[in-house]
Amino acid sequence: MPRKQQDYDDIPGTFVFDAERSRQGYGINMFCMSLMKDENRKAFRANEAEYLKRFPLTPEQTRAILARDYNRMLELGGNIYFAAKLGATDGHSFQHLAALMTGMTQEAYAAMMLAGGRKVEGNRSRSEKTKTRKTKRG
């Protein structure tokens, strides 16, 4: 069954962790939660694919985790507070993950934050984003 469209799906660049995604992503989030224990972190690092078999994950969820494709993990039901535990296991700061999700270098992301963050103008809705892009081009 395709995902039911929600009013917030119109917010660009955003995967709202709703009840449907929570259901779908239970395995992703429980895997991430397991990384709170050192013995589990060690087992994961020793053989990632094997360790992931302990959790109810679809093949595409497994691929997203192995590829550290955080946006895809969120889209498939992961939640950022849980996913951050995977980033920490990899030894990354949160800002590293944030930059990764935005497709920016960490330096560029940090500079954007220092300059006041990402502007809401042009980022409120998909239609607004398209309009802004067209205006810029035109």
Added chain:
Amino acid sequence: MARIIAGAATSHVPAIGAAIDNGRTGQPYWKRVFSGFEKSKQWMADARPEVIIGIYNDHASAFSVELVPTFALGCAPEFPPADEGWGPRPVPVVKGHPELAAHIAQSVILDEFDLTVVNKMEVDHGLTVPLNLLFGSPAEWPCPVIPLAVNVVLYPPPTGHRCFMLGRALRKAIRSWPEDLRVLVLGTGGMSHQISGPRAGLINSRFDKAFLDNLSRDPKKLSRIPHLEYMREAGAEGIELVMWLIMRGALDDKVDEVYRFYTVPASNTAVGHIILENRRGK
């Protein structure tokens, strides 16, 4: 009779905790953030609250996706700091007030707010960072804190209106406690921020400033903000601001704003802080 003397609200950014724990508060970046709380510490020392109701959210520390209570009231005698992946924060254990918490649970549930009673819970940066900001780093927290954990991680969190009305119910419960107690209600989280997805890094200072203004003067207007607007305007995680409305609902209609601070950024987040006093003699 117990009395709510004031409400305070502040962001609870984890990086603020890390800056404290790793001795980085003197760096210019962090000094900008911490300097905004010097007056608050003085205010807290003068106000001498005897109990704090600490409204915060858990970040996959005490609650995983196995159990997601919308409102969870900490009724235990104490709440140890949670291990959030780097070992527990080196902060004092949060001591609760089980008798008052039990009274609140009984009163508020009969007032039709179906709280989850929690008798064993660890608390994460969501609660301990605000305590640091308001008290510094003492050997023990100066007063008991009753944690009220609100789900803002799984959508949908409770609506702003529901949160505001829970504040009203909390106020009624506190006022019906026979012992004289000076109570501070602390709202945490926010302000605008998004830490997930390609839109991460979103900050909306205009939204935040209007929110602070209305928190003082027209909180009922804030209580009508729909979830979609929080997420669109203040970022997917900016929806945490509904927790501030529980604090505001617990205060009188007319309050005195005694302090406000706002800065961007701390890590990925806009930091906002406000102190609102109930007027005396009520």
